[in-house]
Amino acid sequence: MALDPKKEKRPDGKNVEMVKDTDKDKNKTKSSKASENGEVPNIWEKATEGELQEIEVYAKRYLEFLTEAKTERKVLSYLLNLFQSKGYGDLAAGGRLAGGGYLSHHGKLLGLFLPGKASPAAGFNIIVAHGDSPRLDLKPKCVYEDGGFAMLKTNLYGGLKKFQWLVRPVALWGFAALKDGRTLDFTFGEDPAEPVLTITDILPHMDRKIQRDKRLPEAFPAEKLNILAGNVPMGNLEGKNRLKKALLRIFKDKWGLKEEDLLSSEIEVVPAGPAREVGLDASFIGSYGQDDRLSVFASAMALAEVRQPPRPILLIVFDREEIGSYGSTGAESNFIERLAGAAFVSQGLEPSWYSVLNALAQSQALSADVENGADPTFKEILDDLNSAKLALGPCLTRYTGGAAKYGASEAGAEYMAKVRSVFDGEKIVWQSSLIGKQEEGGGGTVALTLAAYGINIVDCGAPVLSMHSPFEISSKADVWMTHRAYKAFLEKA
Numbered sequence: 001m002a003l004d005p006k007k008e009k010r011p012d013g014k015n016v017e018m019v020k021d022t023d024k025d026k027n028k029t030k031s032s033k034a035s036e037n038g039e040v041p042n043i044w045e046k047a048t049e050g051e052l053q054e055i056e057v058y059a060k061r062y063l064e065f066l067t068e069a070k071t072e073r074k075v076l077s078y079l080l081n082l083f084q085s086k087g088y089g090d091l092a093a094g095g096r097l098a099g100g101g102y103l104s105h106h107g108k109l110l111g112l113f114l115p116g117k118a119s120p121a122a123g124f125n126i127i128v129a130h131g132d133s134p135r136l137d138l139k140p141k142c143v144y145e146d147g148g149f150a151m152l153k154t155n156l157y158g159g160l161k162k163f164q165w166l167v168r169p170v171a172l173w174g175f176a177a178l179k180d181g182r183t184l185d186f187t188f189g190e191d192p193a194e195p196v197l198t199i200t201d202i203l204p205h206m207d208r209k210i211q212r213d214k215r216l217p218e219a220f221p222a223e224k225l226n227i228l229a230g231n232v233p234m235g236n237l238e239g240k241n242r243l244k245k246a247l248l249r250i251f252k253d254k255w256g257l258k259e260e261d262l263l264s265s266e267i268e269v270v271p272a273g274p275a276r277e278v279g280l281d282a283s284f285i286g287s288y289g290q291d292d293r294l295s296v297f298a299s300a301m302a303l304a305e306v307r308q309p310p311r312p313i314l315l316i317v318f319d320r321e322e323i324g325s326y327g328s329t330g331a332e333s334n335f336i337e338r339l340a341g342a343a344f345v346s347q348g349l350e351p352s353w354y355s356v357l358n359a360l361a362q363s364q365a366l367s368a369d370v371e372n373g374a375d376p377t378f379k380e381i382l383d384d385l386n387s388a389k390l391a392l393g394p395c396l397t398r399y400t401g402g403a404a405k406y407g408a409s410e411a412g413a414e415y416m417a418k419v420r421s422v423f424d425g426e427k428i429v430w431q432s433s434l435i436g437k438q439e440e441g442g443g444g445t446v447a448l449t450l451a452a453y454g455i456n457i458v459d460c461g462a463p464v465l466s467m468h469s470p471f472e473i474s475s476k477a478d479v480w481m482t483h484r485a486y487k488a489f490l491e492k493a
Contacts, residue, residue, distance in 0.1 A: 040392045040431045043477035044283070051480075058301075058483065059277075059285060059476040065297050066275035066287040071173045071268050072108045072319050073185075075131035075293060079110055079300050079317065086304060088112065091342035101346050103339050107175075108132075108319040109329040111339035112303060113346065116312040120343045121355055123362030125493050126314045126455065127299045127486055128331070128446050129369065130321035133289040134158030134468045136165060136225060136269035138172070142262060143229075143251075145243035150230030152197075152247075154269055155222075158322030162220040164469050169196035170227070171272035176257055176265040186255045189272045196272045197227050227269065271470040283391075283476055290472040292321065294479060295368035295461050302487035312347075313490050314339060314363075321369075321446055331446040336360065336453070361454035364415065366489055367447035371395040372435045373463030373473075381436045388433035388463035390475040394482040395433035396420070397459035402442030409451035411458035418493065419458060426488035429481050433463070460485065 047055065069075045083102055091101040091113060100114040108131070116125075136154040144151055156162070171189030178184075189196040202211065211219040233242035234249060251257045257265065275287030296317050303315050316339065320330035327333065340360055341351035349355070374387035388395045398416060401408025411419075423430050435443055447457045462482045465473040 040389075041429060042391050043393060043429050043475075043481055044391055046429065047477070055476050055480045058480045061301075062294075062297055062479055063275045063277070063285060063287070066285075066289060066293060069131075069293065070171075070270045070289060071175075072131040073175055073266075074173070075296060075317065076104060076108060076110045079112075079296075080104065082300065082304060083112060089346075091339070091346055094345055096348050097346040101342070103342050105335060106329050109333075109335060110317045111335065111342075112300075112313075112315040113339065113343040114303065114306060114309065114313040115343075115347060116309040118311050119349070120312045120340070120347055121349060121359050123311065123359050123364070124314045124340070124343075125309065125311045125490050126316070126363050126365035126450070126457075127303075127368050127490070128316045128318060128365060128450060129295040129299055130292045130318045130325075130331075130446065131296055132158070132319050132322050133291060133293065134160040134322050136170075138262070138265075138267040138269065140263045142267075143244055143247055143259065145241060145247075148231065148243070149228060150243040150247040152227040152229045153223075154199075154225050154227060156225075157268075158468070160468050161216075162222060162225060163201075163216070165225060165269075166199045166201040166220070168470060169198060169272040170269050171196060172267055173270055174255070174265055174267040176255070176261055176267075178261060178264070184255060188254070197229060197269075199225050200228055278473060285474050285476055285479065286471050288470050288472070290464055290474050291370045291467050292368070292461070294370055294464070294474055294482070298462075298479065298483040299368050299486045301483050302490060305487055306490050309491050311493075312343065314343065318446060325446055325449055331449040336450070357453065363453075363455045364418070364493055365447075365450055365455050365457040366419075366460040366486065367445045367450065367457055368461055368486065369445040369447075369459055370461045370464040370467065370474075371397055371433050371459070372443075372467060373465045375465050381440045383434060383437050386432065386434040387436075388431060390463050390465070390473075391477045392431045392463075393429035393478060394460055394462050394485045395431050396423075397433055397435070397461075400435060400442065400444050400447070400459060403439045407442070407444050407448070409448045409457065412456065415456040415458060418456075419460075419489070422488055422492045423485060426484070426492060428485045428488055430485060460489075 069078045088100040088102050089097045091103040103111045135157045137157050139153045139155050142153045171187060174186045176184050188194060230243060230247045232246055234246040248259050271288040275285060278284035278286040299315055303313065316336060318331045320327050325331040337356055340356045344351035344356065371388040373390050374382050396419060399405055399408045399410040445459050447459050450457050462474055462478040
């Protein structure tokens with residue numbers, strides 16, 4: 001999708017006009033190659049005036065996306081609306097399609113297919129990302145009262161630092177399915193005119209025994225991450241639980257939900273408020289959910305711009321990556337086989353078991369996931385030579401996992417060389433990185449699952465500071481360059 005040619009602010013605060021797409025000299029990156037001493041060029045320093053303007057326009061759209069799509073369901077509906085507007089048809093309907101198609105599953109998992117000049121039988125260019133992020137969920141039975149307060153019980157989702165979720169404004173983003181077949185979406189705490197919710201903490205004067213003298217995981221038990229939700233009892237009732245009943249009355253009056261309806265609801269607790277520019281120079285983006293919605297947005301915008309690629313394309317946005325990729329909407333499901341088979345059908349091919357698996361084995365992919373950005377405040381966990389720096393472009397992370405490469409796939413040398421060649425040929429500013437020092441921890445992505453099909457795959461994503469926190473930080477320049485890298489892969493690999 002073309003960028004809007006309108007006034008935007010540069011990092012230095014000046015207003016500038018977007019240049020025309022046809023002005024190739026001004027829009028061409030000066031250099032993507034490492035300098036004589038092997039250093040990757042800083043994007044801000046090397047970008048042309050036209051590219052600086054593109055970065056700002058792109059960042060504005062990305063900020064809007066982060067603000068609008070704080071749950072995996074909202075991510076899917078955002079992407080569906082975008083690609084349906086571009087003429088993508090429903091692959092689940094069967095039959096041939098002249099253009100692109102989509103396949104959604106349970107409202108949380110989405111696959112997109114774009115035909116190429118080559119047959120799907122010869123393999124795909126694939127990008128995979130995930131739409132879920134670490135958060136708190138409300139438990140099925142969540143409403144209770146204690147100590148004169150109405151409260152909501154939560155459940156951890158994904159790897160997060162529990163203390164980061166205390167004493168900050170949070171909002172509810174809910175989806176409910178009712179017994180009569182109706183469904184409804186609702187939010188609370190995002191409208192500036194609405195109240196917000198929060199999780200309380202103890203004052204520092206009294207925290208020594210229950211927090212300060214304990215190990216961090218023990219100082220903040222998950223069962224104490226309960227939401228302060230109300231204080232006004234239901235006045236026209238006698239007896240116990242008047243605060244709980246008052247809170248349930250709000251659920252009923254606002255959204256038509258009874259207490260039993262909460263058993264078939266998905267209510268996510270996320271930081272309240274919009275995504276924001278960060279820094280005196282406005283060079284950063286701060287928001288909840290950039291792991292991994294940064295990659296989702298960049299890959300989707302890249303696919304939206306592709307026309308007649310040499311190889312057919314699959315883009316998949318998985319759910320449940322943050323909790324192991326298990327379940328019917330995670331990467332451990334057989335969804336990629338279904339999507340590839342549906343792509344065969346849309347092109348008039350017979351999707352036999354062997355032909356689909358053989359096509360996947362001939363495919364090449366990017367696992368689009370963010371990387372640990374080097375934070376100068378915490379140098380002790382970094383291998384500086386292999387650390388991801390902000391504003392140096394997306395990272396190629398050859399392997400993840402923990403010490404001794406446990407729990408990771410690893411891209412082969414030949415495939416690394418191919419991706420390098422594509423990026424350099426398209427003037428992409430990129431860097432090589434690893435998550436951190438050995439034996440300091442580790443992490444993984446869906447690359448491991450896709451590699452099981454024989455797919456050539458490597459992790460590729462922008463560096464992020466404060467990953468898995470309620471306010472992750474990325475560079476505007478990296479977000480824009482990551483979009484360019486994904487587009488180059490889809491069109492040239």
